[in-house]
Amino acid sequence: MKTLPPTARAALALCAALLLPINAAAPQGPPYSPELQQLLQRLADVAESLEHSLPSLTCVETGVSEGLNKGKVKKHVDFTANMRAVRTPAGALSESFTLTQINGKPYSKSSYSFPFFTRGGFDSALAYFLPTHQPCYVFTLSSPGRIDFHITPDAASHPPCHADGMRGFAFLDPHGNITHIERTVSAQAVQDFQLTPFAAIDFAPVELNGHLYRLSHHIVTEYARGDNTGRFEATYSNCQLFTASVTILPPTQVVPDNTQPPQ
Secondary structure, eight states, rough: EEEEEEOOOOOOOOOOOGGOOOTTOOOOOOOOHHHHHHHHHHHHHHHHHHIIIIEEEEEEEEEEEEETTTTEEHHHHHHEEEEEEEEEEOOOOEEEEEEEEEETTEESSSOOOOOEEEEOOOOOOTGGSTTGGGGGEEEEEEEEEEEEEEEOTTTGGGGTSSSOOOOOEEOOOOTOOEEEEEOOHHHHHHHOOOSEEEEEEEEEEEEETEEEEEEEEEEEEEETTEEEEEEEEEEEEEEEEEOOSSOOOOOOOOOOEEEEOOO
């Protein structure tokens, strides 16, 4: 998940693995037990459904963006927005949002500078489990309902993968449905790929066009640099098909803020 650090404030994306060339040949992953193979195949199917078959949709996004210095909150922003994920002519899912409220007051401008902002937590939440991405990671069924994963040690020698120090885990319910995922990346990856150091996502089932999808419901990300910390939290609700009857407003742009971080 990419992020905007407290001192840069520019919206970025979910995981470095998303930079995999479409036709790139990923390395072969290690052999897994039949149980783990079955779970990874299920997660791959879910990830592919989000990438290829999830229809265009819109959700209400409510969230909080904070900038802290030495643990003290220096800027706090509550926001509400209409998030939309729309299929492009090329087939990709493009995520954007339009702000409707800032700190409880109506907001209609085309841009806003948050103290900290993250995008990609909705349309790219399960990218690690795509069939083309799974060989970049080592997966372990550490306990019933929990899969741990980390980037392969030789990722740097396989151009399709990225040596980002990725390490995380996912929780599954008794039926094998993903309910939660957390991951961290190395400090070097934060600099090289502009990834947020920590991200956690909760998932919930949403029915669209008669099909049940596991969609992001709640996301938390954090970024620390020296005494400064950025924190972003968002919840998605009331998700429904995006149709022509929906009024389309220009997406909100997160603009750079050249001011110094709070001291």
